[in-house]
Structure formats: C-alpha cells, structure tokens
Amino acid sequence: MTMSEVTSIAVQLDSGQQKQLLSLALRREVSRASDRDELREMVEARAELLAVALKGNMAQIRNLENIAYSTEKVSDITDYLKQQIGRSKPGERWRHQNVGVDILTDLSSEEKFVQKQVQRIAKLLSEQYPAATDDDLPRRLRLAMCREYVRHLTAHYLYSAAERGEGDEPT
C-alpha cells in the first residue's frame, strides 16, 4: 500500500481511531529514523570520543540515559548536558574535543539529523492523521528522537569503554 493510499484511508477515520493509529505510526517512523545509518554513524563517533573523554566512567552516561527515559521534557535532557559541559574543565571530559557541545547541537540544531527527522515525521503524520495531531506533536517527536539518540549513544559508549578495557565489570 502506498503512502497516499494510507493517507486517503486514514483521513476518513474518526478522531479516536486516528489517535490510536497516530501513536503506532509515531513509533514506527521514529524506529525507522533510529535505524538510519546516518544517525548510527554520527552517534557512534560521539560515543567513541566520549568514552575516551570520560575514561569509561559509567555514572554520567547512565545519568543521561536515566534522565532521557524518565523525563517528558526535552529541556531536562539538554539542561543535563549543559550542566556537564559547564562543570568540565577546558579540554577535559564533556569539553574534550567539543564532544558535549556537538552532542547538544545534534539534539537541538535544525540543520542536524534529529531535528530534520522531527520535521519530516511531523509533516507526514499531520497529513495522514489531521484530526489526531496537535501542536505538541513536534515536541513529543523530538523527545522520542532524543531518547533514540541517547539510547544509541549509551550502547556504543559501553561497547567502546569495554573495548578499551574500561567501564563496568560484567555481572
């Protein structure tokens, strides 16, 4: 079934049905974006640099992951990153080769993959499910994309730290 066929069927559904489908479509589109090589390559580069910068320390990356998955606000994630960058000395930790700022930019800049995907998916979903979308959709999408980014970052950070012989002992 083509996208235009999906759209022509979806717009005929009532608001409640559209909301259910929107929720599923949001997850599907975010998952697709999350699997894109473009994101994976970008995040892996950041994770490898961060593993060097933090010397495999687990606390801060786990904190970031916990915040990303427990908050409903994108700003809580960016606030945490800003605080870590602010507390790092020049060239060290989150300021090692600008890694913290680059991560923050990846999550915030309109020119970067995350925000481009947010805009693309928001446009697609609002065309497909016009009765179910609201003006908070881009914000919710951004949170979902930020979570995906952080999930990949954490996973590859742990992998990189382990490769370097650092990080948690296996349990």
Place this chain on the structure above:
Amino acid sequence: MNQREIGQRLIRWSDAREPDTVSKAETYRTLRPKPLTNAQLSSLQGIVEAAPAYSEVRDYIRNQGDKASRAGPAQAEMRNFWLDLDQTLGSLRNDAEAMLVGVVELGSMTKKEKQTELDELHRRLMREYVQHFVAHCLYLTPEMEGE
C-alpha cells in the same frame, strides 16, 4: 482537579519557555563567571527548589539586588539583573493562572484555595525557569583552567 492535565501543560510550558531562559542567560553573559558566580546560581536554584512560597524567593532576589545597589555603580548591571529576574519570576504567576484555566474551577474556589493552587503552580514554573536559566549560564561560561 485534573493534576494530569496540569502536569501535561507544565511539561509543554517548560519546553516552550526554555528558549526565553537561554536569551536571558545570553543577555547577562558579561556578568559571568563574576560577579554572578556559580555559588550565587547554586543558591538561587536551592532557594527556588526549597522555598515554600514565592515571597521567600522574591525576598532573596530583592536582598541580592539591594546588596548590588549598595555596592555602587560597579554593580549596576548586577542590580539590573536581579531586578529583571524579580520581574520575570513574578510574571510567571500570570502563566500559572492561565495554565489553570479550563482545568480548575477557579470561580468556585475560595480565595484561599485559589491562592494555594496558584502558589504551588507558580513555584513549579519558577523551578523550571531557573533550572533552564542556570544550566545555560553554566554552559556559556564553563569552569576555567585551575578552578
């Protein structure tokens, strides 16, 4: 009262107002890291987190503003900063009031009940605002070598 709806509105408000806090931090960039120190930012955040009422936050901010005034012209920009922050945090009460519309029957509440609801939401909005503001201040002027 529909606490869930208020929680949702607060989440949306917080993310939407974050750019304002960034602008505010950029406006006073020249005050960092001195005379607006990390210790002062931590104190501000601590007060906002712990204060049971806005009046305590306001008293703290006005006290800081008075201290800057007494320090003379050299601290004029600091005085402006505290005045501006006082005004901004005070104005969040209007946001709190707007946020309750349609969720709480303000008309059917006693004056005291209305006051309590507004106080609580006002404090929550202040916490969000100050959290974003402090985070961006730290980000703009990170620790220097040897600190």
